[in-house]
Amino acid sequence: MVKRNVDLRSDTVTKPTEAMRAAMAIAEVDDDVLGNDPLALKLETEMAKLMGKEAALFVPSGTMGNLISVLVHCDIRGSEVILGDNSHIHVYENGGIATIGGVHSRTIKNNDDGTMDIDLIEAAIRNPKGELFFPTTRLICLENTHANSGGKCLPVEYIDKVGELATKHDLKLHIDGARIFNASIALGVSVDRLVQAADSVSVCLSKGLGAPVGSVIVGSKSFIAKAKRVRKTLGGGMRQIGILCAAALVAIKDNVPKLATDHHNAKLLASELNQINGLKVDPESVETNIIFLEIEQDSKISVESLCKNLEEHGILLMQESSSRIRIVVHHQISASDVNYTINCIKQLVCGYPLQNGY
Ligand SMILES: Cc1ncc(COP(=O)(O)O)c(C=O)c1O
Ligand SMILES: C[C@@H](O)[C@H](N)C(=O)O
Numbered sequence: 230m231v232k233r234n235v236d237l238r239s240d241t242v243t244k245p246t247e248a249m250r251a252a253m254a255i256a257e258v259d260d261d262v263l264g265n266d267p268l269a270l271k272l273e274t275e276m277a278k279l280m281g282k283e284a285a286l287f288v289p290s291g292t293m294g295n296l297i298s299v300l301v302h303c304d305i306r307g308s309e310v311i312l313g314d315n316s317h318i319h320v321y322e323n324g325g326i327a328t329i330g331g332v333h334s335r336t337i338k339n340n341d342d343g344t345m346d347i348d349l350i351e352a353a354i355r356n357p358k359g360e361l362f363f364p365t366t367r368l369i370c371l372e373n374t375h376a377n378s379g380g381k382c383l384p385v386e387y388i389d390k391v392g393e394l395a396t397k398h399d400l401k402l403h404i405d406g407a408r409i410f411n412a413s414i415a416l417g418v419s420v421d422r423l424v425q426a427a428d429s430v431s432v433c434l435s436k437g438l439g440a441p442v443g444s445v446i447v448g449s450k451s452f453i454a455k456a457k458r459v460r461k462t463l464g465g466g467m468r469q470i471g472i473l474c475a476a477a478l479v480a481i482k483d484n485v486p487k488l489a490t491d492h493h494n495a496k497l498l499a500s501e502l503n504q505i506n507g508l509k510v511d512p513e514s515v516e517t518n519i520i521f522l523e524i525e526q527d528s529k530i531s532v533e534s535l536c537k538n539l540e541e542h543g544i545l546l547m548q549e550s551s552s553r554i555r556i557v558v559h560h561q562i563s564a565s566d567v568n569y570t571i572n573c574i575k576q577l578v579c580g581y582p583l584q585n586g587y
Contacts, residue, residue, distance in 0.1 A: 261471075404430045
């Protein structure tokens with residue numbers, strides 16, 4: 230019997246708010262491929278200014294934003310990109326940079342905090358003297374926050390150091406900033422300062438910001454001009470996108486201020502769950518809106534049965550492995566939803582049937 234709907238699978242699951250729907254309904258639109266959609270231009274201008282870059286481009290997804298960025302930076306055959314072995318680009322984007330872009334990946338181990346050791350990055354840069362044997366390194370990719378590390382924030386000092394290394398070796402730096410606003414709020418660093426060293430950033434509108442669709446890539450005017458062409462090649466040029474950009478403009482205005490609450494709710498959830506025997510989560514490791522919950526071997530309940538039982542009570546989680554569950558908090562998860570989730574998990578893990586009224 231489903232009691233309520235608490236969707237903690239991802240921050241991609243949010244539904245458009247009434248304010249977004251109202252803005253979409255009255256959105257002024259035109260053909261964006263022909264460069265005339267007024268709200269697309271307004272969103273791109275606003276995002277470029279927010280991120281401290283010359284220009285911006287709306288794209289249908291974060292995956293396409295990363296793919297376009299890598300393809301623009303690595304537009305010469307035989308290019309190589311240095312990226313994390315646990316990065317979204319490497320793990321969850323179907324190897325698109327290789328299958329579509331012909332770009333070779335050189336992975337470096339991601340540390341638990343989402344960074345890659347800078348000395349290992351520098352050691353991985355191909356020496357041009359070896360050109361007879363080696364691909365040519367042209368790009369370094371970072372991810373902030375780092376999703377598979379549990380939403381960890383890469384400090385601005387680290388990003389600046391990687392930027393200096395890229396400049397030293399005449400490379401470009403791309404940031405997968407799907408959750409860059411989460412990092413900005415958690416670190417207390419303005420988003421434009423956080424990405425200052427980057428040549429390009431892909432920013433998801435459809436994650437913590439809560440827009441229904443889309444991402445924006447930002448960079449130099451020259452980069453964005455090339456990106457626009459690659460977007461069209463990939464079929465990402467769309468027509469009356471003002472309907473989508475209207476929602477995104479509302480999302481930026483209304484939801485960036487809510488990210489701190491998402492982080493607070495995630496930390497509260499993590500600290501309460503950590504007190505339940507059979508569960509393990511480090512509340513100190515929760516920096517933003519993502520929690521990785523481990524079910525201990527001697528627990529009375531398995532990951533599968535916990536997720537299934539919770540689903541029957543309207544609580545949706547993402548099973549990551551036989552012992553790990555991912556929980557992602559977003560602006561449509563209330564404090565009451567957090568308490569409901571804690572009570573349901575507590576009852577189930579401690580082996581009690583759920584009481585009515587939870
Ligand atoms: C870190 C990160 N980058 C990129 C993406 C891709 O975004 P999209 O799902 O819009 O393709 C995601 C998740 O969706 C993500 O978590
Ligand atoms: C699964 C992954 O692609 C997505 N970005 C998420 O975090 O939900």
